Amino acid sequence: MSKRIEVNDLNIYYGKFLAVEGVHMTIEPRSVTAFIGPSGCGKSTLLRSLNRMHEAIAGAYVTGEVMVDSQNLYAPTTDPVDVRRQIGMVFQRPNPFPTMSIYDNVIAGYKLNSRRMSRATADEKVEKALQGANLWNEVKDRLSSSGSSLSGGQQQRLCIARAIAVEPEVLLMDEPCSALDPISTLAIEDLIQELKQDYTIVIVTHNMQQAARVSDRTAFFNIAGTGKPGKLIEMDATDTMFSTPKVQATNDYISGRFG
Numbered sequence: 312m313s314k315r316i317e318v319n320d321l322n323i324y325y326g327k328f329l330a331v332e333g334v335h336m337t338i339e340p341r342s343v344t345a346f347i348g349p350s351g352c353g354k355s356t357l358l359r360s361l362n363r364m365h366e367a368i369a370g371a372y373v374t375g376e377v378m379v380d381s382q383n384l385y386a387p388t389t390d391p392v393d394v395r396r397q398i399g400m401v402f403q404r405p406n407p408f409p410t411m412s413i414y415d416n417v418i419a420g421y422k423l424n425s426r427r428m429s430r431a432t433a434d435e436k437v438e439k440a441l442q443g444a445n446l447w448n449e450v451k452d453r454l455s456s457s458g459s460s461l462s463g464g465q466q467q468r469l470c471i472a473r474a475i476a477v478e479p480e481v482l483l484m485d486e487p488c489s490a491l492d493p494i495s496t497l498a499i500e501d502l503i504q505e506l507k508q509d510y511t512i513v514i515v516t517h518n519m520q521q522a523a524r525v526s527d528r529t530a531f532f533n534i535a536g537t538g539k540p541g542k543l544i545e546m547d548a549t550d551t552m553f554s555t556p557k558v559q560a561t562n563d564y565i566s567g568r569f570g
């Protein structure tokens with residue numbers, strides 16, 4: 312299931328504005344990669360370009376290459392809808408569909424793609440995804456309740472269940488804990504550790520401790536100033552990045568001297 316991502320000379324634009332410049336990186340399968348860096352350096356923009364969500368914004372486009380195993384995501388023959396199925400995304404604010412039950416939220420990906428399945432198959436998929444998101448025991452007796460009846464942390468785990476229900480290869484997470492309390496944050500971090508057995512995971516985080524706790528590799532991005540493009544400064548094993556980074560700016564950011 313899990314796949315390797317190779318980014319080659321990726322430039323990401325909003326119209327004429329070059330937001331992220333010249334990114335080369337490899338994201339390993341069955342591991343967690345953290346994107347860190349000061350506000351505006353393009354972490355979320357790069358994340359969204361990894362499943363072609365970036366181009367959903369009017370005028371937004373990329374140049375360069377994103378390879379997922381041997382598939383070029385930006386090849387003319389690649390279907391962006393298929394890409395977004397293979398590469399799931401979890402956002403900053405839990406966003407379950409408010410009018411849908413917990414059950415329907417989990418299989419929403421299938422319903423939106425009009426994929427028919429028997430009730431027994433749907434039940435199986437719902438249970439498997441909720442188990443995978445560590446939410447099953449808390450909701451198994453109220454699957455028909457609304458998704459919005461859950462706590463914030465439960466809603467975020469529901470969104471993770473929804474993302475993994477369609478069996479993606481990669482999970483992109485954009486500050487998935489920033490709206491959560493510390494207990495729910497730890498639950499999501501534990502879950503990320505479990506999910507990496509099966510998925511390639513990329514997480515954007517402002518929380519250095521979180522990057523250190525959950526990720527295997529860390530990528531540090533920076534900008535030279537307002538209006539300038541964000542760039543990848545350094546990427547390495549998380550332990551190395553937090554103990555002996557090669558670049559001074561990485562050290563300054565990690566030790567809280569800016570950002």
Ligand SMILES: Nc1ncnc2c1ncn2[C@@H]1O[C@H](COP(=O)(O)OP(=O)(O)OP(=O)(O)O)[C@@H](O)[C@H]1O
Nearest residue numbers: 325330348349350351352353354355356357368541
């Ligand atoms: N929809 C958009 N249209 C135009 N410019 C955008 C859009 N979204 C982001 N940008 C710009 O792209 C640059 C990178 O933004 P992005 O949100 O990716 O940075 P970030 O590192 O994720 O920031 P933060 O940590 O604050 O979330 C910024 O200059 C931002 O203003």
